[in-house]
Amino acid sequence: MKHLLLISYYFPPDGGAGTQRAAKLVKWLPSCGWDTTVITRTPAATRGPWDPIDEGLLADVGSARAVVRVPGPEMRRRWIERITDAARTIMRTQSVDAALVTMSPFWLSGLGPPLRKLGLPVVLDLRDPWAFDGWREYRSRWHLSRDRRRMNAALAAADLVIANTPEAGRVFGDRVPSLRRPPVVVTNGFDPDDAAAIAPGRRPDGVFRLVHTGTFHCRTLEPDRRLHARLRVRPRPIDGTGRTPFYLLQAIARLRATGDPLGARIRFIHAGLVDDALRRCVDASGVADAVELRGYRPHAESVALLQSADALFLPLHDLPAGEAARIVPGKLYEYLGVARPILACLPAGDARTWIESSGAGLVTRPTDSDAIATALRRLAAHPVTPDPAWATRFTRHAIARRLAAHLDELITPAAPPQPAASGEVVKC
Numbered sequence: 001m002k003h004l005l006l007i008s009y010y011f012p013p014d015g016g017a018g019t020q021r022a023a024k025l026v027k028w029l030p031s032c033g034w035d036t037t038v039i040t041r042t043p044a045a046t047r048g049p050w051d052p053i054d055e056g057l058l059a060d061v062g063s064a065r066a067v068v069r070v071p072g073p074e075m076r077r078r079w080i081e082r083i084t085d086a087a088r089t090i091m092r093t094q095s096v097d098a099a100l101v102t103m104s105p106f107w108l109s110g111l112g113p114p115l116r117k118l119g120l121p122v123v124l125d126l127r128d129p130w131a132f133d134g135w136r137e138y139r140s141r142w143h144l145s146r147d148r149r150r151m152n153a154a155l156a157a158a159d160l161v162i163a164n165t166p167e168a169g170r171v172f173g174d175r176v177p178s179l180r181r182p183p184v185v186v187t188n189g190f191d192p193d194d195a196a197a198i199a200p201g202r203r204p205d206g207v208f209r210l211v212h213t214g215t216f217h218c219r220t221l222e223p224d225r226r227l228h229a230r231l232r233v234r235p236r237p238i239d240g241t242g243r244t245p246f247y248l249l250q251a252i253a254r255l256r257a258t259g260d261p262l263g264a265r266i267r268f269i270h271a272g273l274v275d276d277a278l279r280r281c282v283d284a285s286g287v288a289d290a291v292e293l294r295g296y297r298p299h300a301e302s303v304a305l306l307q308s309a310d311a312l313f314l315p316l317h318d319l320p321a322g323e324a325a326r327i328v329p330g331k332l333y334e335y336l337g338v339a340r341p342i343l344a345c346l347p348a349g350d351a352r353t354w355i356e357s358s359g360a361g362l363v364t365r366p367t368d369s370d371a372i373a374t375a376l377r378r379l380a381a382h383p384v385t386p387d388p389a390w391a392t393r394f395t396r397h398a399i400a401r402r403l404a405a406h407l408d409e410l411i412t413p414a415a416p417p418q419p420a421a422s423g424e425v426v427k428c
Contacts, residue, residue, distance in 0.1 A: 004034050004096075005096050006039070007038075010022065014044075016296075028399070084118070098407055109155075121411060124158040124160070128327060132168070136234065160180070163184070164188055186402050186406070207267050216278050220240035220241050239317055239367060242317045245315070246285075249286075252285075253285060267292060270291070271302050303334065311342065314343065325347050332355075337395075339391070345364050360386040
């Protein structure tokens, strides 16, 4: 059995999407020939709304050889030193074949050089496209340029770079020419075991339940007018208001205004962080009575809620014509796993392409409330039937197999060139 050192800042009992990738790799990689030892942080003593706890995810990580928890980080540099020391200690008694650092936070890329000095091939696994992610804000163009230089240097020093969407992989390949080898794509996914453990709970009571899990970014509806905020820049222009329920709630209001019976039957249920900006958005919509805000729920409860839905809401920021999103919301994979119709409010990109090609739902622009209202009518009258077989490419086991194949290739020495046979002409 080969041995992977997996380093992740977020790990159970941390909750949220950031921890699930590492946890599910730990669960499924052993069936693909790779054991894992995890190095992560000591669980936070205090937690804010963006740092939830979900002890149910601990059930996924029991197959790890060990989970080494390192105190910190009070200072990033000190934490990197502690991680390196922990790796060195592990390697004194065990053979390790490779190290994988899953990010964000992206300052973890600083682990690349010290881990390579220990003799380990280093894989940088990017859960977002770092300085190519249009969602990230920078204080100035200088700060953006500096972060791109840091990113390019870190990626060039890695033995392998993993992107989690095809579009992000294409961008890394095109714009970071100094990579040691072409980037590979290992998407996120869903675990069929999570859904199999829960009985579907849809109720024939006439209510049309539209469910969303995850995080809204409603502060984009309240732009900061201060000078320093206006000077901030993004790698490319986006309309962040698409990552809110604003246009969906407008659509529900229009259904009611036109007397459509669906307007009275629809119930929008959100399971995720609830902040003051989201509450203000809902309160100002005129349809607050159609909305249920449940707050962050453990992953098992979240999957059960998805299974109870008549349709699932998948929003994303909007982009100018001709631009494609470089991210795929992690919730899409969970949505595909429960095979419920998806109302996808997306720009061009991998997520939109997959939903359109698979027939998993209906797609509109993120900020077109009229189109969203039309899609709601269609989903309520003639629900689409997603094909569960299409989604099997995104099971966590399939994802682990894909990663294991890349790791196997990374640690397998290249075959030496064969000498030319006598009289053979060798072309250079």
